[in-house]
Every structure is written in structure tokens, then in C-alpha cells.
Amino acid sequence: MICDEAGDFHLVELKYITGNAVTLRPSQVAWLSRHQHSSCWILIKRQTKATEPSECLLYPAAAAVDLKMDGIETVEPLFRCQQPFHWDTIFDLICLKDSHICD
Numbered sequence: 622m623i624c625d626e627a628g629d630f631h632l633v634e635l636k637y638i639t640g641n642a643v644t645l646r647p648s649q650v651a652w653l654s655r656h657q658h659s660s661c662w663i664l665i666k667r668q669t670k671a672t673e674p675s676e677c678l679l680y681p682a683a684a685a686v687d688l689k690m691d692g693i694e695t696v697e698p699l700f701r702c703q704q705p706f707h708w709d710t711i712f713d714l715i716c717l718k719d720s721h722i723c724d
Contacts, residue, residue, distance in 0.1 A: 625716040631660040633715060634682075638667050641692035645685060653685035662715050663688065665698075674704035679711055 623631045634653060636643055643665065645653075653661055661682035668675035678698040680688060687696045700714055 623712075623715060625712075627716075629660070629716070631662065631715050632656070632682075633662045633664050636663065636665045638665055638693070639669055641694045643688040643692055645689045650685045650689050653682040657681065657683040657685070660715065664711070665693070667693070676701060676703050677706045677711065679714060 623633055625631065634645075634649060636645070638644070643663075645663075653663065659682070663680040663682065663685060665678040665680070666675055667678060677700075678693060679700040680696065680698050684696050700711060702710070
């Protein structure tokens with residue numbers, strides 16, 4: 622959970638993967654789906670090989686079912702970046718006010 626400068630809370634489900642599959646438990650998918658109109662996010666760090674830079678992918682909660690079923694190959698992230706990560710951009714997207722992303 623993240624609290625922004627305005628005092629608003631944002632839930633971020635953190636995942637680490639080495640392939641394309643996202644290991645979300647059924648209870649996590651249900652929770653994210655139920656709260657998809659809130660500021661809920663899935664933040665994935667993916668590293669396929671230890672010798673290669675990792676990447677960061679940000680998805681809205683509404684993508685939880687598709688990520689569980691299809692993995693990251695067919696679900697387009699809201700934001701993707703290679704290491705070094707662009708934390709300012711990621712946090713700006715998570716804490717965005719009046720966004721249609723959560724609708």
C-alpha cells in the first residue's frame with residue numbers, strides 16, 4: 622500500500638517473474654477484480670536471465686484475470702521500462718488523479 626502526498630491510498634500487488642506467467646492466487650485475482658475501480662495496481666519485475674537487465678511492468682487491477690490466464694505475452698502493460706527503472710513515472714501513474722484508467 623502506498624500513501625501519496627494528498628493522503629490517498631493506492632494498493633500495489635508486487636510480483637517477480639522469470640518467464641511470462643504471472644502467479645496470482647485466485648483470492649488475489651478476486652480481490653483485484655472486485656476493487657478494479659479503485660487505485661489498485663499490479664507491478665511486475667521480470668528478469669529472464671541473471672546476466673540481463675530486468676524490466677518493470679505496470680498493469681491496472683482490471684488486467685488481473687487476463688494476466689492470470691494468459692500471462693504478460695498477450696496483456697499490454699500501462700507502462701513498461703527496462704532497468705534502471707523510471708520510479709517517478711511509475712509513481713505518477715499509480716497516484717494519478719481523475720484517471721480513466723481505474724474506470
